[in-house]
Amino acid sequence: MFEDSIAFIKSEYQGKDSIPLHEPFLSGNAKNYVNECIESSHVSSVGSFVNRFENMVAKYTNATYAIATINGTAALHLALILAGVNKGDEVITQPLTYVATVNAISYIGAQPIFIDVEKTTLGLSPEKLEHFLKTQTTVKNGCCFNKTTGKQIKAVVPMHTLGFPSRINDILDVCQSYQLKVIEDAAESLGSFYKDQHTGTFGLLGVLSFNGNKTITTGGGGIILTNDKAIALKAKHLSTNAKKEDSWGYVHDSIGYNYRMPALNAALGCAQMEELNNILLQKRRLAQRYAQFFKSKSIDFIKEPKDSHSNYWLNAICLENIEQRDLFLSETNSENIKTRPLWQLMNHLDIYTTAQQGNLENAIWLQERIVNLPSSVVNVKNEAAE
Template sequence: MNSVLPSASVTAEQLTALEVVNAIARAIGEAPAVLHEPQFAGNEWEYLKECLDSTFVSSVGKFVDRFEKDLADYTGARYSVAVVNGTAALHIALKLAGVQAGDEVLTPALTFVATANAVSYCNAIPHFVDCEEATLGMSAVALREYLQSVAELHHGVCINRQSGRPIRAIVPMHTFGHPVDLDGLMAVAHDFKLVMVEDAAESLGSFYHGRHTGTFGRMGTLSFNGNKTITTGGGGAIITDDESLARHGKHLTTTAKLPHRWAYEHDQIGYNYRMPNLNAALGCAQLEQLPGMLSAKRQLFDAYRKACADLPGMHIVREPAYSQSNFWLQTLKLERENMALRDAILEATNAAGYMTRPIWRPMHKLQPYVGCPRMELTVTSSLEQRLINLPSSSGLGARGAR
């Protein structure tokens, strides 16, 4: 394959960026390559046609029931509730967890905006927590130290002494599919009487000590957006072992309509968050292929790791030692002394046809959330300048030079 050759006038930063471009080319072959695209290589057409032929394309149909069962079977949760997207799943999960208007909810500052938005949909306040280098997710050690200084238990409720508001829940997010320190965070949740809801939107197929992410908290939420490991086009799910929560979640997400042969009776303010049967049909076909996709993404990680092994001052992010990651987005991490290289690498890789992206802008820097409570976010601020997502589609590994 062709390497990108430097001109005589390039700077040292540009030269390093071109070395990254050539490493990507060695791992996945010639450009172009987008960040993450879905792969349709199974029964998608067959199931979609069956769905169309049945005329049950909306919220009622056998594929919704099947997808929920298949998803529960795969994750090991007792129940799953399929909904229209991952944000809707997290919104309802927080309501089911008892989050009320005026409560505070602990969320990572380094996450996609949907995590904070779902808290806001409950008229609650995101309270931002720092992350750790090893997992890129919420730091249990830093959070415990922080809560010991700002929070107190009052009649079994965690209260923020600075704001006077209840801190009701904690929402760890598994960044790019890498499981966080769930043991540490569950201990914090226990000691400070917090309900844990896992944002597992990015971690379908990731396991913590052999157990699927999203099954440790009271509930977990998943996303099946077009850029996720498997897709239903748009879609999400709540997973839980609690039958009453699952039943209530299904009720709320189907407009809180009481069962009746013809009458329209609604006993609560509900939400039209139902996953259409058409989307569920796609999801059933995708879930059948998940093991192969995960294997391909692990091979892709290995290809990147080998191709980038000699790049100075940077490396491909590995899975935590106690976990099995789905490697949803492959990530290049720059050492602190090389953080100034980030933008040059982004410029060179995208110019060469390899779609790369920085990590999300941290939540406390976004206009809607600048006034929210937060702890010191030292690691978050550092990682913001040092992480670059690489093309990560499961079909890419086979393209590279082996």
């Protein structure tokens, strides 16, 4: 049934026997910087590359501060702590996300609440969020409390799904009315902008991921973005085991975490940041070709939402129903084209079935229909954007 789609994808990745969903594009100074780091002997978190990488990301995103961590999950865990989330608190997020989003909440001993997403952005719905807060919470002494559980809701974690920006300004407006802090899960959205502002820079904190399958990679890694100096200083302190500055002693003033990014990873990250604009250009050109092809097949290709500029991290199509989705997945994967469905909804995982949730009709609808397409820039044709 999908022979034409298979032939088109293979034509985009000529010469590949197996076409991955998303593989890293390692070029430019990658080997040079990693070798330089090795020769310096500063391969852990000490050395110039970590600070250099942080400065490059901060400059690109226009965040005042960037603090590099070992991975995006660690960045989100630390961001929640920095936002004041404690054991027994509750955090609102979306069910359509990668499990790391919710696991980071659980690391603290907090409980997730799942609110539905939008079909247009794939991100947290401001309207569904406001409805839940209006009907299920009360604000006392500047704090938001859940009427059902009696627990305090401390924060909201919207995700910029697949790199598509959510309506973050509207989410912020709702949260401000209920004294809730916003931590953006921008793990997938390096290079994505909402109303000309980079994702991850709207809330109190934002996090990016540089896992091997992301737009750029440090092998493993993440980063915390913030415009708050005190939070930035505390983030760096806690990510280095809360060790106080001392000429030679080991003094730790609180429970910290071994979360600082190693210099070897940062060296690769510096080279990747130099290639970022080219990577994003190639990904946009690929998205344009996908959009044109699937339009001719009357299949919905997911495009960037209104007021947004997406990095098109993972290209995606929306099929008619779950049966058609599964048929597409079966036929493409049998041809070694590594298409994938969206994640299983978090509220459907055994570990999170007891979490409080709203009406999740949009998340269910999307999860049953969306397929992610190969989105690597490796061997993608370098033709002028239309």
